[in-house]
Amino acid sequence: MDFIPSKLQTYVEANSEDEPELLQQLTKETWQKVLQPRMLSGHYQGRLLSLISKLVHPTSVLEIGTYTGYSALSLAEGLSEKGKLHTIDRNEELYDLQRKYFDLSGYGEQIIQYTGDARQIIPEIDAEFDLVFIDADKSSYPLYFELIIDKLKPGGLILSDNVLWSGKVIEKLDPKDKDTKALLNYNLKLKEDHRVETVLLPVRDGFTISRKR
Template sequence: MYDVTSFYVLYIPFFITHYALRIAQGTSNMNRITDLDVERYIYSLLPARDRVLQEMEGVAYQHGIPIIGPVVARVIYQYATLIGARRVFEMGSAIGYSTIWLARAVGDGGKVYYTDGSQSNASEAAGYFERAGVTDRIEILVGNSLDLIDQVEGSFDLIFNDVDKHYYPQVFHKAVPRLRKGGLFITDNVLWSGRVTRPAHPGDRDTAGIQEFNRLIYSSPDLLTTILPIRDGLAVCTKL
């Protein structure tokens, strides 16, 4: 069991302080998309999360596990509730932080499909789901989400994409046909610490993948796309 008690109170200010320090030292791999003072201000406004989510935030910070964090999580929760999403497919779920937010958004009788390539992540996530009281709303699938989506029949109200970045163009081609009209295709990290503004270096498949993905979502006649410049960039696409 991880010792994360101190993170229940200190996680957000501690994160912001160390983030600022790493930028000042030039050791951060993330460029600022928004002003650091703005980031700090937004985090200061956030209502406290419940104990399970706070613990997950602490674990993610301590162990370098990628999660979307509470600012982006509130956005996807808000969009899911706005469209009345009942059926959600998540591509890349890690320890299930975003999955819990989505499961709470779909409500009783809704279904969220968790996908991750790691059985260890899936097992850890299952424990969090039980403690959060959302187990009955989640189906856990272990493997490559690009393959797993073919194993689930029907259309989806919302697809959330947070897989390895060089797979993003493949996700586009898999996900868009599976959305209902009016459904949402939401993708994290589309500004990629600002690296998308420059030509990708040879061998940098992640940056090149995101750049191609962004071109696809804006040029598709099937989507209405907006990129929100929050955190590392969040693309919100409506199926037309």
């Protein structure tokens, strides 16, 4: 979901960095072959991820929620020469598509794929991270935060997607809506937890940047 008019969104994208051709190809193939293609980060958010990564110039990145690999490739653009990007997704059917584009990109040897439950995989990754991107099952966001905060280097960033959840965070909460409840708790936690400083941006469906103190 975008929170600005479509014509204005088009203007914003037109006046931002162009989308690389390989990511255009990945977008096209995702829409042709994969369910829920709207889950792609897309041009504008992809360029935002790329720029943040280039500013951080990370040696170690963690992504929770690979989907078809668009956001991973955007984040990989900022990796240091020997940097590694660890990306986790529970859908094993997407593995080959992800790997196809990772290898075409030139970052293939720097991107490590994991398939399974991120809650079990994260504790097993022997690394400290400069940058973490969370874009997976919303009900687990608070738990993901606790799993990564001690693995995040001081000054490291946590990027969190979909934190406005189509505006549901300001509507009356349905007691059965576990995702919205989790996101409300997560957003409050990022605001109040003394370990991080946070700014929530109204980008697409809500995008939070949190920095570890």
